[in-house]
Amino acid sequence: MLAFVWLTVITALRVLGRNRLRAGLTMLGIIIGVGAVIAMVSIGEGAKQAVQKQIATMGTNVIMIWPSYMTIGGVRGAQGGAVTLTVADALELKKRIPILSETGWLIRSTMQIVNGSRNWNGPVHGVSPSYVTIRDWSFSSGGSFTQTDMESAARVALLGQTVVENIFEPGEEPVGAIIRIKNVPFRVIGVLSPKGQSVQGSDQDDVVFIPFTTAERKVFGTLFLGSVGGVFVSTERTEDLADAAEQIRQVMRARHRLQGEQPDDFTIRTQVEIGKVQEGTSETLTVMLMIIASVSLLVGGIGIMNILLVSVTERTREIGIRMAVGAKRFHILIQFLIEALTLSVVGGCIGILFGVLAARLTTVIAGWPTIISSDTVAVAFVFSVVVGLFFGLYPANKAARLNPIDALRYE
Amino acid sequence: MNPLIVGEDIWKVYRVGDVEVQALRGVSVTIEQGEFVAIMGSSGSGKSTLMNILGCLDQPTKGQYRLNGVEVGQLRPDQLAEIRNQQIGFVFQSFNLIPRTSALENAQLPLFYRGLSLKEQRTLASAALQRVGLKGREHHSPTQLSGGQQQRVAIARALVTSPSLLLADEPTGNLDTESSQDIMGILEGLNRDGITVILVTHEVDIAAYASREIVVKDGQILSDRATKGRSQVVGA
Numbered sequence: 001m002l003a004f005v006w007l008t009v010i011t012a013l014r015v016l017g018r019n020r021l022r023a024g025l026t027m028l029g030i031i032i033g034v035g036a037v038i039a040m041v042s043i044g045e046g047a048k049q050a051v052q053k054q055i056a057t058m059g060t061n062v063i064m065i066w067p068s069y070m071t072i073g074g075v076r077g078a079q080g081g082a083v084t085l086t087v088a089d090a091l092e093l094k095k096r097i098p099i100l101s102e103t104g105w106l107i108r109s110t111m112q113i114v115n116g117s118r119n120w121n122g123p124v125h126g127v128s129p130s131y132v133t134i135r136d137w138s139f140s141s142g143g144s145f146t147q148t149d150m151e152s153a154a155r156v157a158l159l160g161q162t163v164v165e166n167i168f169e170p171g172e173e174p175v176g177a178i179i180r181i182k183n184v185p186f187r188v189i190g191v192l193s194p195k196g197q198s199v200q201g202s203d204q205d206d207v208v209f210i211p212f213t214t215a216e217r218k219v220f221g222t223l224f225l226g227s228v229g230g231v232f233v234s235t236e237r238t239e240d241l242a243d244a245a246e247q248i249r250q251v252m253r254a255r256h257r258l259q260g261e262q263p264d265d266f267t268i269r270t271q272v273e274i275g276k277v278q279e280g281t282s283e284t285l286t287v288m289l290m291i292i293a294s295v296s297l298l299v300g301g302i303g304i305m306n307i308l309l310v311s312v313t314e315r316t317r318e319i320g321i322r323m324a325v326g327a328k329r330f331h332i333l334i335q336f337l338i339e340a341l342t343l344s345v346v347g348g349c350i351g352i353l354f355g356v357l358a359a360r361l362t363t364v365i366a367g368w369p370t371i372i373s374s375d376t377v378a379v380a381f382v383f384s385v386v387v388g389l390f391f392g393l394y395p396a397n398k399a400a401r402l403n404p405i406d407a408l409r410y411e
Numbered sequence: 412m413n414p415l416i417v418g419e420d421i422w423k424v425y426r427v428g429d430v431e432v433q434a435l436r437g438v439s440v441t442i443e444q445g446e447f448v449a450i451m452g453s454s455g456s457g458k459s460t461l462m463n464i465l466g467c468l469d470q471p472t473k474g475q476y477r478l479n480g481v482e483v484g485q486l487r488p489d490q491l492a493e494i495r496n497q498q499i500g501f502v503f504q505s506f507n508l509i510p511r512t513s514a515l516e517n518a519q520l521p522l523f524y525r526g527l528s529l530k531e532q533r534t535l536a537s538a539a540l541q542r543v544g545l546k547g548r549e550h551h552s553p554t555q556l557s558g559g560q561q562q563r564v565a566i567a568r569a570l571v572t573s574p575s576l577l578l579a580d581e582p583t584g585n586l587d588t589e590s591s592q593d594i595m596g597i598l599e600g601l602n603r604d605g606i607t608v609i610l611v612t613h614e615v616d617i618a619a620y621a622s623r624e625i626v627v628k629d630g631q632i633l634s635d636r637a638t639k640g641r642s643q644v645v646g647a
């Protein structure tokens with residue numbers, strides 16, 4: 001049996017080798033289909049992983065609460081027009097919801113940051129020390145500020161990588177330097193490790209952190225003390241996120257005295273939800289890919305079926321000879337199935353090669369991240385096998401059912 | 412011992428559109444193991460049809476055919492294939508070798524379907540080619556061989572399985588006189604070694620190699636008689 005399969009494969013290769021152009025053209029559909037799928041999936045996977053990395057830069061098990069400015073009579077209240085989220089809210093959440101492990105808050109503004117003769121216009125965040133912890137920021141030098149700095153409204157600052165690059169000379173040590181934010185002098189006590197782009201596409205390293213109290217009292221000139229731009233909380237376990245989010249909603253609605261039908265005056269987003277939104281986008285992409293793949297594999301498969309039907313007709317007499325000397329239907333069936341498989345598998349392998357090459361080129365030329373997983377390659381291979389079997393079956397069966405006499409007489 | 416071939420009232424009817432062609436009309440024939448039979452008759456008389464049935468390539472429309480005691484009429488295609496592979500060798504007028512395939516591989520073919528190892532296939536096929544005088548031509552493809560040589564490859568393929576029955580349908584029809592005599596010499600030798608040979612021909616001097624002559628006309632046996640056989644003539 002093994003000898004039979006082996007010799008049949010050799011025969012198939014020989015037959016296809018005799019008609020190299022024809023075999024090549026037949027395989028084109030499979031090559032293009034498999035190649036496109038490999039390339040696209042690699043790019044898709046790369047993008048997905050990049051997004052996952054971005055989501056991870058938010059922190060671990062994070063829930064974000066933003067004020068949402070109510071629309072009254074169709075007119076949206078100006079930003080900051082109503083104080084809907086406060087430090088007191090955050091402290092209340094911390095007190096009332098035990099599954100929250102950390103609670104932090106921030107207030108944001110864009111300001112001029114000056115170091116000597118260099119200056120930079122960038123986002124300045126007044127944050128609670130816990131915010132830095134929740135966001136999993138680490139330090140490339142120096143360290144974070146403390147609760148004491150917070151209570152004393154100390155003039156200390158943490159600089160993001162982009163800010164450092166723009167207001168310090170290369171090689172110059174920022175920690176210990178005095179910079180001015182809106183003309184208020186601040187001592188740099190830490191440089192944040194880079195996080196790169198956020199999910200929304202903004203540069204997360206273009207940021208300066210100062211203590212929340214310092215920001216509201218000495219720099220921003222906030223109208224209502226205690227009003228915050230956002231509250232960040234985290235849970236110990238990912239499974240608790242949804243539950244925590246619901247509890248936060250209840251506590252917030254009660255605090256803000258919202259009745260029955262009144263909409264929330266805040267927005268809650270968990271890290272998992274944001275991840276899901278991104279996954280949804282890549283799912284659409286996956287469906288598109290599946291359609292492209294199916295169509296090209298279908299076309300490739302029909303090509304194989306067509307050429308096999310031609311081959312069966314051309315070799316009717318050969319089939320008759322084989323039957324006359326004792327080939328059973330099964331032998332003939334296997335012979336043509338193997339021919340179909342050889343076409344589809346060789347085509348599939350060439351396609352995989354081209355796909356991998358295309359993905360690599362995409363990374364090199366366009367700089368997009370691509371991931372070629374062994375799963376993708378395996379699935380592509382299996383698909384080419386299945387296509388060969390499926391589309392080879394009809395012609396092979398047609399050959400196997402020939403009557404030996406008729407086949408021998410065929411001209 | 413049972414006769415090798417027992418055919419009783421064999422009919423073969425082809426239907427072409429609305430027309431019925433009665434290719435065989437009640438043929439009964441018994442052939443013993445080791446005979447050398449020539450079937451003669453004019454073109455269209457039903458010789459090939461009879462051969463195909465005797466060779467299990469085809470089945471009778473009506474009547475019985477027993478090969479080695481086995482009733483063939485009811486067998487399924489795969490069982491017929493098995494019988495052809497195990498017991499029967501074919502030689503055709505048009506050689507019927509597989510193109511672009513070496514003499515050795517052509518001769519191997521029945522063994523390939525028997526599931527022998529590649530090594531056994533090669534050994535037996537080489538021996539068969541040697542027996543028909545084609546030693547050294549194993550790797551020639553059909554187009555690199557003369558007609559007589561091609562027919563010898565076909566004979567090698569037929570005898571490689573050591574069949575009990577060898578059927579030759581006008582084996583010399585496409586050959587010149589000299590090659591014809593070579594081929595007949597080989598068949599004669601095989602028959603001497605115990606293989607039953609049934610030969611279709613319409614040439615009298617080819618039929619003369621056989622020891623029994625059956626004449627077919629319009630799908631029926633016209634005459635069936637023993638002849639002296641050429642070997643005896645030569646020997647005398």
Ligand SMILES: Nc1ncnc2c1ncn2[C@@H]1O[C@H](COP(=O)(O)OP(=O)(O)O)[C@@H](O)[C@H]1O
Pocket residue numbers: 425426427432433434452453454455456457458459460461
């Ligand atoms: N497959 C077939 N379909 C229809 N008619 C056939 C077929 N095979 C043979 N015949 C007819 O049967 C008769 C006998 O044919 P055949 O056995 O080939 O004759 P021979 O070999 O003696 O020349 C002829 O009339 C032929 O036309």
Ligand SMILES: [Mg+2]
Pocket residue numbers: 458459460580
């Ligand atoms: Mg004939």
